[in-house]
Amino acid sequence: MKWLYKYDEKFNYLPGEEIEIEEDGDIKKGYTDVRPQDGLYKGKYNEEKRAWYELATREYIDSLRPNPLPPPEMDLLKQQNADLLQQLAESEERAENQSKNLSELIMLLTEKEVI
Known part of the structure; x- marks a missing residue:
């Protein structure tokens, strides 16, 4: 079994939408088997590089931190x-x-x- 991680049409990560498939199962459209790294605020998937990167700005991240x-x-x-x-x-x-x-x-x- 392996996990697939979902992204939308703009390649934005959709947390909580993960699914589990058989190890040799086909990866559905809008999913990847590349796990997003911990700590992403707004993950975005790059299909060509098969990697996730941070889309959130520093201002956005700082606004989420409590006073x-x-x-x-x-x-x-x-x-x-x-x-x-x-x-x-x-x-x-x-x-x-x-x-x-x-x-x-x-x-x-x-x-x-x-x-």
Whole structure:
């Protein structure tokens, strides 16, 4: 027994239309015993070369791919935590600078005997 793979009048592969015949049986019109390779999106048969090739464009293939899944919740929480730690460090640095500036201002006013 051997499998035959069907194509239409334009030689486009028709998946699911395969038939099985005896090993020495005649190949019907619109069929071939050349198996299409895995991974074809829109297979097209070339009778002269007895080979299948990809007819689908890159844009068509890309349009069939699902959108990437959002990152897992744990990854989002880790990123938010890192962002908050960065903001905290920046706030502490600003507070330290303000405290330093205030101390310098008080010392300057004391030296000038303003306070």
